[in-house]
Amino acid sequence: MAIECMITTRRSTQSMAQPPSLKTEHKQDDQKPLVFDASVLRYQTEIPEQFIWPDEEKPCANTPELQVPLIDLGGFLSGNKQAATKASTIVGEACQKHGFFLVVNHGVDNQLIADAHRYMDDFFGFPLSEKQRAQRLLGEHCGYASSFTSRFSSKLPWKETLSFRYSADKSSSSIVQDYLCSKMGEEFKEFGRVYQDYSEAMSTLSIGIMELLGLSLGVDRAHFKEFFEDNDSIMRLNYYPPCQKPDQTLGTGPHCDPTSLTILHQDQVGGLEVFVDDKWHSISPNLNAFVVNIGDTFTALSNGRYKSCLHRAVVNSQTPRKSLAFFLCPRDDKVVKPPNGLVDDTSCPRIYPDFTWPMLLEFTQKHYRADMKTLQVFSNWLQQKSS
Ligand SMILES: C=C1C[C@]23C[C@@]1(O)CC[C@H]2[C@@]12CCC[C@@](C)(C(=O)O1)[C@H]2[C@@H]3C(=O)O
Ligand SMILES: O=C(O)CCC(=O)C(=O)O
Ligand SMILES: [Fe+2]
Numbered sequence: 096m097a098i099e100c101m102i103t104t105r106r107s108t109q110s111m112a113q114p115p116s117l118k119t120e121h122k123q124d125d126q127k128p129l130v131f132d133a134s135v136l137r138y139q140t141e142i143p144e145q146f147i148w149p150d151e152e153k154p155c156a157n158t159p160e161l162q163v164p165l166i167d168l169g170g171f172l173s174g175n176k177q178a179a180t181k182a183s184t185i186v187g188e189a190c191q192k193h194g195f196f197l198v199v200n201h202g203v204d205n206q207l208i209a210d211a212h213r214y215m216d217d218f219f220g221f222p223l224s225e226k227q228r229a230q231r232l233l234g235e236h237c238g239y240a241s242s243f244t245s246r247f248s249s250k251l252p253w254k255e256t257l258s259f260r261y262s263a264d265k266s267s268s269s270i271v272q273d274y275l276c277s278k279m280g281e282e283f284k285e286f287g288r289v290y291q292d293y294s295e296a297m298s299t300l301s302i303g304i305m306e307l308l309g310l311s312l313g314v315d316r317a318h319f320k321e322f323f324e325d326n327d328s329i330m331r332l333n334y335y336p337p338c339q340k341p342d343q344t345l346g347t348g349p350h351c352d353p354t355s356l357t358i359l360h361q362d363q364v365g366g367l368e369v370f371v372d373d374k375w376h377s378i379s380p381n382l383n384a385f386v387v388n389i390g391d392t393f394t395a396l397s398n399g400r401y402k403s404c405l406h407r408a409v410v411n412s413q414t415p416r417k418s419l420a421f422f423l424c425p426r427d428d429k430v431v432k433p434p435n436g437l438v439d440d441t442s443c444p445r446i447y448p449d450f451t452w453p454m455l456l457e458f459t460q461k462h463y464r465a466d467m468k469t470l471q472v473f474s475n476w477l478q479q480k481s482s
Contacts, residue, residue: 129143129145129242129244129251130223130241130244131241131244131251131255132223132241133219133223133241133334133336134223136336136338137336137337137338137339138339139339140339140340141340142338142339142340142343142344143251145244145248145249145250145251146242146251146253146338146344147340147343147344148250148343148345148348149250152250152348152349153342153345154342154345154368154375154409155375156342158368158374158375158376158377159374159376160376160377160378160379161193161195161369161371161377161378163189163195163196163197163369163378163386164185164186164188165196165197165198165199165381165384166182166185166186166196166198166199167182167199167200168182168198168199168200168202168303168307169200170182171183171303171307172200172201172202172303179307179310180310182307183307183308183310183311184311186307186308186311187311187312190308190311190389190400190401190402191400191401191402192371192402193369193371193402193404194389194394194401194402194403194404195369195378195386195387195388195389195404195406196386196387196388197381197384197385197386197387198300198304198384198387199383199384201300201384201385202299202300203296203297203300203385204296207289207292207293207296208360208382208419210293211290211293211332211360211419212360212362212417212419214286214289214290215332215417215419216417217286218257218286218332219255219257219332219334219336219417223241226239226241226255226257227239227241228278228279228280229257229275229278229279231256231258233245233246234460234461236258236329236456236460237258237259237260237274237329238257238258238259238278239255239256239257240255240256240258241255242254242255247464250345250348251344252345252347252348253335253336253338253344253345253346253410254333254334254335254336254346254347254408254410255333255336256331256332256333256334257331257332257334258329258330258331258332259271259274259275259290259294259329259330260274260327260329260330261294261295261297261298261326261327261328261329261330261421262325262326262327262328263298263324263325263326263327263328264325264327264426269287269291270291271287271290271291271294271330272284272287272290272291273287275287290330290332293419294328294330294421297328297330297358297421297423298326298328298423300358300385301323301326301328301356301358301423302320302323302324302326304358304387305319305320305322305323305356305423306320308356308397308401312397312401312436314434314436314437315434315436318434319396322396323355323423323425325426326423326424326425326426327424327426327427327452328354328423328424329354329421329424330419330420330421330422331419331420331421331422332419332420333346333347333408333417333418333419333420334415334416334417335366335408335410335415335416335418336410336415337410337412337413337414337415338411338412339412340412341409341410341411341412344410345407345408345409345410346407346408346409346410346416347406347407347408348407349370349405349406349407349466349467350405350406350407350465350466350467350469351390351391351403351404351405351406351465351466351467351469351470352388352390352391352422353390353391353392353455353459353465353469353470354390354391354392354422354423354424354452355390355392355393355396355422355423355424355425355452356387356389356393356422356423357386357387357390357420357421357422357423358385358386358387358420358421358423359385359386359387359388359418359419359420360386360418360419361378361380361386361416361417361418362380362382362416362417362418363380363382364380364411364414364415364416364417365377365380365416366408366409366410366411366416366418367386367406367408367418368406368407368408368409369388369404369405369406370404370405370406370407370467371404375407388403388404388406389401389402389404390403390423391403391455391469391470391473392424392425392431392452392455394447394470395431395432395433395446395450395470395474396431396432396433397433397437398433398437398438398443398445398447399446399447400437403470405467424452424456425452427451427452427453428451429451429452430449430450430451431447431449431450431451431452431455432445432449433445446474447470447474448474448477448478448481450473454477455469455470455473458473458476459473
């Protein structure tokens with residue numbers, strides 16, 4: 096049988112009181128979860144109904160391409176002032192419109208990017224039972240997940256993911272490698288090293304981009320750089336197997352990233368789409384570039400100036416697609432609040448209350464399936480709790 100059904104006895108633990116009037120789409124304990132075994136499902140002409148998205152959310156044919164600026168980081172990273180002014184102006188415009196831009200001459204070693212893709216092919220090519228050695232547990236955001244079959248019962252994504260924590264703290268210099276080896280075994284040392292190095296490169300790049308964002312917002316250039324210097328982030332490998340009904344499903348459903356900044360490297364297959372001006376637009380693959388987008392937490396840090404935009408990923412019937420996503424997050428104890436320069440009691444009052452990243456993460460993991468309204472719903476909920 097292609098789709099194996101089993102009864103789960105796991106119960107979700109909820110340490111936070113259920114936010115009133117929030118309709119969660121989380122799975123009930125008495126429902127039988129599907130198992131998403133890509134090695135079988137990729138050939139099936141009919142797909143399980145849980146993967147069939149409502150008509151209004153299904154992929155559209157002929158999506159226009161998004162005109163997204165290509166930022167040459169070379170000059171900025173080497174300290175050229177003119178290049179910094181030019182780059183920050185273009186980035187600022189893109190972030191006010193939709194929050195997406197591309198970066199080239201980013202300083203990340205091409206061989207490291209190629210290795211990170213190659214090791215993904217190896218990992219996701221393993222039998223399901225092997226990958227499940229790193230199984231993501233309910234309520235956690237790290238580990239291997241084959242779709243979200245044990246979490247949700249509808250609008251399931253056609254993908255597998257492997258996620259892990261990255262910490263920029265000096266005492267955690269092998270956190271990625273240690274985690275992957277602890278789950279998969281010592282023979283994954285080289286695999287772990289590649290993603291340790293890749294995450295580190297992403298952390299460095301994201302801090303450079305934070306300087307650029309600070310400049311573009313007219314705040315002290317060091318402000319966001321310092322805020323994220325000790326980041327505690329999430330690295331995710333997204334693997335989208337082929338699907339024989341690609342027009343019925345989505346690889347990643349429409350969402351805004353709740354995190355601060357996402358740096359994505361997509362392979363040459365294509366599939367990333369962004370919702371701008373009431374339409375879905377595609378972002379064409381460019382192996383030399385990283386796609387960067389603002390997340391909800393940075394929207395809050397910029398006091399609403401920079402947009403965290405709805406995006407999704409579509410799949411195809413022929414070719415597996417891979418993307419590597421680094422989600423920059425502040426250290427757990429950092430209070431997310433905009434710098435004084437972005438707040439003015441009369442002309443620019445505070446839009447979102449203070450929060451910490453673990454509060455928003457817990458909200459999306461346990462109570463609310465993240466979508467385009469996550470930040471607003473979370474913010475209303477916080478304000479209502481404290482009133
Ligand atoms: C499809 C989803 C997975 C995600 C929650 C969401 O509904 C939309 C954003 C996803 C993301 C990306 C960054 C890391 C993560 C833990 C988060 O906070 O938002 C994941 C969520 C997840 O895997 O649960
Ligand atoms: O794979 C992609 O292109 C997008 C993935 C994404 O949006 C995510 O992982 O949050
Ligand atoms: Fe995303």
